[in-house]
Amino acid sequence: MDKISRLRGFRDIWKDELEKLRKIEEVARKYLNLLGFDELKVPILEKTELFVRSIGETTDIVQKEMFTFHDPSGDSVTLRPEATAGVVRAYIEASLFATQRITKLFTIGSMFRHERPQKGRFREFNQIDVEVFGSKGPLIDAELLWLISLILDELKVKNFEIEVNTVGCWECRKKFKEVFLSYIEKKLDHLCEDCKTRARRNPLRIFDCKKDECLFLTKDSPLLFENLCEECKIHFNKFLNYLIKFEVKVKHNERLVRGLDYYTKTVFEVKSSALGAQNAFIAGGRYDGLVKEMGGPDVPGIGFAIGLERLSLIVNTGNPKENLTVFIAFVDDKAREHLFRLVKQFVKSNIRVFYDPDSKSLKSQMRYAHALNADYAIIVGEEEIKNNIVSLRNMKTGEQKSYPNDLEYLIKDISYTK
RNA sequence: GUGGGUGUAGCUCAAUCGGAUAGAGCAUCAGGCUGUGGCCCUGAGGGCUGGGGGUUCGAAGCCCCUCACCCACCCCA
Structure with missing residues (x-):
């Protein structure tokens, strides 16, 4: 296609x-x-x-x-x-x-x-x-x-x-147009092509022309300003x-x-x-x-x-402030069962949350978290489920801790950091 | 509408005088650890060389047409 x-x-x-x-x-x-x-x-x-x-x-x-x-x-x-x-x-x-x-x-x-x-x-x-x-x-x-x-x-x-x-x-412009046209009439042949059409259509625009020849020809022309x-x-x-x-x-x-x-x-x-x-x-x-x-x-x-x-x-504005961002990584499909509960809870707490919608290796998920510039990665696997916890990895420092999996303390802690 | 310049991978660019399978870096993906990102290493995918025609044994490179982008004229914010 x-x-x-x-x-x-x-x-x-x-x-x-x-x-x-x-x-x-x-x-x-x-x-x-x-x-x-x-x-x-x-x-x-x-x-x-x-x-x-x-x-x-x-x-x-x-x-x-x-x-x-x-x-x-x-x-x-x-x-x-x-x-x-x-x-x-x-x-x-x-x-x-x-x-x-x-x-x-x-x-x-x-x-x-x-x-x-x-x-x-x-x-x-x-x-x-x-x-x-x-x-x-x-x-x-x-x-x-x-x-x-x-x-x-x-x-x-x-x-x-x-x-x-x-x-x-309207009145003084109309009058001036006549004054100007009688001035420019004699020089019409020396104006650039564009200005020749301007003379017919909108003579005042001749003043706007950037060409040297036209600038020179209108140098001592009467100005509208003097004829107001x-x-x-x-x-x-x-x-x-x-x-x-x-x-x-x-x-x-x-x-x-x-x-x-x-x-x-x-x-x-x-x-x-x-x-x-x-x-x-x-x-x-x-x-x-x-x-x-x-x-x-x-x-x-x-x-x-x-x-x-x-x-x-010509405007320079600083980079926009990014929201606190959390990435949730799941070690296997069984751990993925917890996705819905965790994602809902982060969104309700106004924390931006990402996860890999496709099952990928943990390494791949961590690479994705890094690419997203996430502040934290939450890791959920067999071990965490067994102990009823989640692992929280600080992506900036590499520090990793455990939190109870109801997330209450975890959310309180990370909310302070941004 | 008129000029000038430029079109090669997602991006930035190579490819000698017209010569062989169009390359590299970055990016992407996978692996290097059977549960951990960055740095490093290995590998993979990705191109009708903007499109169409022509010249030639042979075209990314030459010719013609066309399209797009950039800049300028014009005009305007």
Whole structure:
């Protein structure tokens, strides 16, 4: 029979990495809870239209990266490529705007994008997604970055940099696009191929280009930052001010823009040089028009997502503490009759217990106990049964003693050792 | 979607110019003690050399196709 392999870009997550992901989630949950966020789960599969409308029809995500297919009844459905759309949909569908002035939510789960895999990039990847609805002021923007720094501090993440910028509101961005386009028009021929398409689709992304030629051509270009309306300017300055009060260090990157259509005003990215090309592991921003666009009331929103696979690449967590582990070895099949009684008793006493489910030589069983890194081996054989005892071998010291076979004293003794 | 690199045992890697039965270490299993792990010793199992086609007397190595992985572009978390 041929073996079946996993799908490209999809992974099995084991042991150490899984432990790391759990640790990250645990720390994030702690601070999310302390700052009043509620967890929710939203579906992995949604109507395709939800993402087309929220993320933007012209974005790469929608145009070529979504897992979209028809369900058996013929409807077009899509595996979520990001979390915000679903959370916004849920917020509107539950009419939370009617009962809460401010809504703070987070969700944890996997997202799907049909991209070519590389370092820190998979087709199924996990995110912690955080969203706040109902506050238009810059204080909440700063609070989110403080939240991020609390989480990263506790995880002892070093070598990261928070970059912030503003992309303005719809009006000042629209105006700036005209200013910028008339500037870049003359230089269009000299831009790289990618930037030529950007000029048509999403001109602001030209600022993001890493190619020297494009960097050079836009060097003395007008910046969105200089063309902001009063309100956006004040918002951003207050935001920077609050960050100082929260003691969150950031870098203002005037060229930072985001690929999703819905962002307004504040945007930010957290980057690490240790990640290779996919160096942003947290990113987000404000999206004041999105809830309305999605059929809800005109409620402002802001949020961010943590890429868990990327974050786990730069997190070091110590080895998890192993439970006290006991291995029971049986010398012969007659001794095996005692298995059920002994195993039950250990489990009831919260002690991790192993035994060889197949009858093997004692030597083989002891090797297995060693491989399992057991703290103790219990040996049961003819001699023990005759004397109504069990032998307890300390696997770390090699010391071996006898205990009455009702295990009461034995369990008391070994429980002290871990 | 586009480039570059890499595919040999469960893992890490050998195999001269295209040459004979594709090897080693680790891991696994068994034995060395008829009731005792680690260290040591002995032995065993494990490969369609990613897959398919071609060239050749002969292919792990050359050619073509394909798949997967890694890295980068693009995009993004």
